[in-house]
Amino acid sequence: MAWLIILLLCIGLTRGQFSNMAESSDLEERLIGLLLRLQTEKLYDTLLVYGEDCAFPSLSRRLEVPTVLVSSGSTNFEWNFSSLTLILSCEFQAEREENYRTLMKLQANRRLILLQDGIQPKLVCDFYSKKEQYNVAMVKDNGPVYSCRHFQDQKYEEVSLFESKPVFIENFRNMQGAAVRTVTDNLTPRSMATRDPKTGEKKWIGFVANLIYNFIEKVNATMDMQEELTEVEGKVFFVNISKWTADDLLDIGMAVDSTWEMTNLDTFSYPYLMCSYCFMVPLPDKMPYNEVYGVAIDKSVLGVLLVLFLIFSVMLIYIQQRSFRGLSLSKVLMNDTCLRGFLGQPFPFPRQSSRKLKLVCLTLCFASLMITTMYGAHLKTLLFSPPSKPMVRTLSDLKKSRYKVAMNWAEMDMLRFENNRKLPGLSGERVQSFEDYHEFVSLRESFDNDYIFPVTSVRWSTYNEQQQLFQHPVFFYSDDLCLSRFSILSFPIRRHLPYRDLFEEHILRQKEFGLLNHWIDRSFLDMLRLDLTPFTDFSKPLDDDAVIYVEDLYWVLGLYAFALGISCCCFALEILASINGWSRLTSYIWG
Template sequence: MAWLIFLLFCIVNTGAQLSAITDTSNLDLEKILLTLLLRLQHENFFDTLLIYGEDCVFPSLSRRLPVSTVLASSGTTDFDWNYSSLTLILSCGFEAEKEENYRTLMKLQTNRRLILLQEDIQPESVCNFYSKKEQYNIAMVKENFPKSGLVYSCRLFQDQNYEKVNIFKGSPIFINQFRNMRGAPIRTITDDLAPRSMVTLDPKTGEKKWIGYVANLLNNFIKKVNATMVMQVKLNELEGKIFFVNISKWTANDLLDIGMSVDTTWEMDNFDTFTYPYLMCSYCFMIPLPDEVPYNEVFAVIIYPSVLVMLLVLFCVFSVMLIYIQQRTWRGLSLTSILMNDMCLRGFLGQPFPFPRQSSRKLKLICLLLCFASLMITTMYGAYLKTFLFSPPPKPMMRTFSDLEKSRYKVAMNWAEMDMLRFENDRKLQRVSNDRVEIFEDYHQFVSLRESFNDNYIFPVNSLRWETYNEQQKLFHHRVFYYSNDFCLTRYSILSFPIRRHLPYRDLFEEHILRQKEFGLLKHWMDRSFLDMLRLKLTPYEDFSAPPEETAIYVDDLYWILGIYAVALSISCCCFALELLGSLSWWKSLKKFMWRGFKN
């Protein structure tokens, strides 16, 4: 509480103190620097001081401020900076900061720096020195600061690279210079992968411009900071083909500022060259819809083993009840009499059977239930058969990699995906044989094959790209592919923009990403992706589904039914012949008939 009261008191009396400074030429440097630090803390709060060097007033001055202080007397911290980002950096001279720790340089790149110039060093050379290290929030004071009251602040986007700020006039010392870059170039390149980035011509100027849910975000950022987009098309000639993996590599090598593409961070340990996550999606396979069951297999599809077992049990129950009620004893029960019961066989097949005379009420009830069961069974299987013959059901969908091995499909992969997903080190495709994988070196050839909806392959695709494929299939006569949520490479993939490691306006770009997503622009761009692709003729208005086949049933489709019928008829004839041969009375009658004919 005492600190807050003291701070408010200092702020209120800053004007009076500065007026007194002009009249007092012998005011010591430490007192006016303390006043300057209080003003800087009022403009932008800091709770930590990092002081490079020790041969100046800064170390002793820090004792008078109630903030944490880290003293790097040798010019470097020699440890990873894990303190709060609200840090003000003080340097005891032009070359006092000799930071060599990479992580500390990254985390403190955009922090404000106040440098005490003890020699006759020009501010222009100091600003040039720090601009080479891409550190731009630089302010300097000279030893005559109590008399002049001038702070030299570096300015990037103007002819003179510094500005004299008189602290008595209240002008800001530090400003966010990248909010207006005054036409400065931002180097980028696009992978031209629809719908993320699609090239079109401006109807007014005739120049190329790019649209899409990736390109639009970068376009809006360039307009926001008043910069200029510069496409580094020479990289295609010098470094090889344009691909999002190459764009990430070029950005990490400082050849680009921001890549007009997004890349996954599956196996990244260091995210210095990637922004805050822009998109999250799954990465699964688009699989051809299963073929319809052939007509010659429909008769087997409608028969479920569990239903057959239940009907067999019901048949035995009816048979036992009929035999027992008719004979009123259990002695007539045998395996043959139960399984070959004539009334039950006819009843379950929906055929008429002789009704026993002088039957009891119980027997009539059993026969009534038998008729009802036969009606239900024949109706059920008749409805199944007619429905499946009119519209055959599809075969089971692919669920696992084992199903892939049993199918007729191959996995179409690109070389970059194979590098991440192949067999070594517990890769996702470890259980897939080499014969089932076809690798395409040319990524555009792979994309063209996928866009042709070739149903001989299954293709890896992220859920964002699948949305456009799904919309395209609404133009087809029938769907060709489906997106499998069970057959995936990863169900949670993060996509980020590749950026240069020491990009000084990284914080502005990440803030821009969050604002665009918060305003719903990302969802709007993604919803319009397929319409934009149609308008730019990147997606043909063409039906890639196979033409509907004729639904006629041929004799070949009844092969199994006719075969089973022939076998059953043969068995019946054999049984009938055995019954005739086993009947002695029939042989005697035949013998007498033939003897009478011989006498006549």
């Protein structure tokens, strides 16, 4: 009887082992079928296995794909996995990734969980949903395949391997009216408030707001404008919006911020716009009349005239004396004939002159006519329309000018006062800081020509269009005086935004279709339509009745008096040098 009992026990244990082997073999076959199906659908090219003592490591050898085994459930360093990496977990919560960077890169990857011990799929979906990981599927030891569904009434769905229903879906392609938290900085022409003509609701337009609205419409979501944040902070600025998104208070900010000098771009999207960030500088004032006489003759032209004078003087002396022996510095420089000829005055024609001398004198007369005519025409033109002073092109020009640099406190922090890198050598007295960014923008929009303002090339395009309404332009955009010639603007987004890839894909598609350029080109027209830009002419009216005062002739009269004084001195010296003239003068005086 004892032997019979032992035999029955052995038979039972053997049947149990064969049953477990059969169940294990069945599970492996279902898993391999599922993985082959996903591989056929090109849903993965790499396997990442968390945990141990399950069928996944052995199945990876049969699939012939790169496989990474993480038996401890977490990596010790940053991994650069591709977006087609399939994550396999040997059990619920086998993935215990602690590396921050790796966790972010694997957030949107697909996951396949092997469930044991009767764990319910709803519990698994809720667990991963709290971690904002939504592409999750589950396989039970002896049950079907389940897949999590985020925007549906039931959190999971049973999927048969013999049906065409997909295991993994893009949950955020249709968000079923879920809210996207955002807030706008109301900076023109990025985001401009208006009313929907159909519904009467408040909305925003602009090359930043339009992209957000198009994305929300594309994924069937709703916009949740977080106006309570503005009530707490008291003001809205793109720096605040970037801070709020970094603190997970917003999903996507309706603003763009610069990413220069940043090493961590986790809270910024793919670059949306690239532009320069330079200064708009006032066009120089007209030159006063008292300075016109100094620029009527250029230095190079004056040098050419001096060379011609010396040539004519040498030729006249040589032809008259037929020798170079009579040449001296005083005779050449103080040649009476040449002086009179170049000044357009009559001079005595030499008697018994040869043909060569006649030709030289004729040429001198022609040169005199050309010089006086051109100088007179040039001077009258400059007096009728005085030229402008030199433009401010460099930092040294700025230091010599009368202008101040108007900047906002955020720009002061980011651009200048850290080791004085951006504007070296510029004193604090030449920089005026504005705490209120809207006050700074209002001053810039008034075209106050006592300041120079930093502005992006995109915003300058609207200012340049606005100047077409003026009598004459007031500012110009300096490509030489820049804070950054290559500035990258991106959207601030939440660090663990689950639909980051969809949003960045949307950015690329909008730019690819040319919508960004179209929105920027029509920005000024939208600003006019919404009365955000006045039709006011901020340029100073030109003085059509320009009058030359005596003060404007200060240098001319001074030079005339100086030349007259020299003439008197020369005349006195000539009289003193002439003994006969001096004796005649004394005899005439004394009778």
